[in-house]
Amino acid sequence: MEEHQRILAVDDAPDNLTLLERMLKRQGFDVLKASSGKECLALSASEHPDLIVLDVAMPVMNGFETLKYLKANEITKDIPVIILTANSKDAKSIEEGFSLGADEYLTKPIDQDELIARVRSILRVVKAEREVEQLKADFQSMLVHDLRSPLSVIIGVLQLGARGDLDRNPSERKEFMHSALETSQRMLGLINDILDVAKIEAGKIQINKQPNDLNAIIGGAVGRLKLLAREKEINLRVEQTEDIMICECDSGKIDQVVTNLLSNAIKFTPNNGEIVIRIYRQAFGEETAGLKGEYIALDVSDTGVGISMEELPLIFDRYRQAKNAKGTAHKGTGLGLTIVKRISEAHGGRVFVESSLGKGTKFTVLIPDGVKD
Ligand SMILES: Nc1ncnc2c1ncn2[C@@H]1O[C@H](COP(=O)(O)OP(=O)(O)OP(=O)(O)O)[C@@H](O)[C@H]1O
């Protein structure tokens, strides 16, 4: 794919331009050339290249001015730009370049490997950003569908009730009421998830810490979900190292963490599998991966479908659902783990995941103990 990406090289010196072109073409990029700022602006707008390599020292309109115009134009403002400066010690011009919106800088003489490495890394970032945009768009259309279809179920039931059609058969009425109730609850859950993520992203997540018994919170979540596990004949076990495990935390938020992890484990574990929840203390004397001191750890392990190595770093991203789940029909919006991660971090904690495709997955949440004794 990268082979067909187009890069616009801009330099007033013909030799430099040829050199740039050669370096980029050798790596399979298509190259457009401009020998002035003005030409760069025209080509950027008409051809919309994937990236611009822009020399700073040019007569008439220098690279900075060109950059300013590029960023001011709606059509060209999102094209990433690498600026080329003549002097590596010229910190001021590098800073100016960044403040005008450059993505990277390189100093002359250009090192081929460095140029290619920067070009590729920027193109990768841009690609990832576009993917998230696409996911968001897909998500929005899915959301409309996911909210509309349950609502029509509810309206259908209410219409029957309003017409008096349910009056004669009490057991049928009960059945309809149950399905409308269940559907409404699912809708509410979805709306709550969306609101949570929106709040979290606006930085408005509020954690009200109180001493809470983690065992009790987990017990509550397990109680609500054990029926789902039983339906799939999944053996669900809780292992506690202490009878009472007091932790400074927001009980509602931690409940969300446990509920999300457990419902994922149930969802992604085939019939007759096993899920184990473990609660134990863990201390870090030396700082390890940003963790130090006393923590309470919560493991949720399952013998489910697992997550591939490639997808593992992505699952905490919002709207992200791993591809391996294709085989196992499941519904979801890909928000659960985003919420888990943000809540854990808002408590000063962390979440980790280990997984092996086809074998199972283990999520570990660490929450600072926080209780002074
Ligand atoms: N225990 C697990 N085993 C295997 N895959 C998992 C597990 N937990 C999460 N995943 C993968 O990570 C993805 C993201 O999980 P997340 O909880 O964020 O979303 P979801 O469960 O698909 O939807 P939602 O939780 O919003 O209803 C899932 O779609 C799935 O592919």
Ligand SMILES: [Mg+2]
């Ligand atoms: Mg989930």
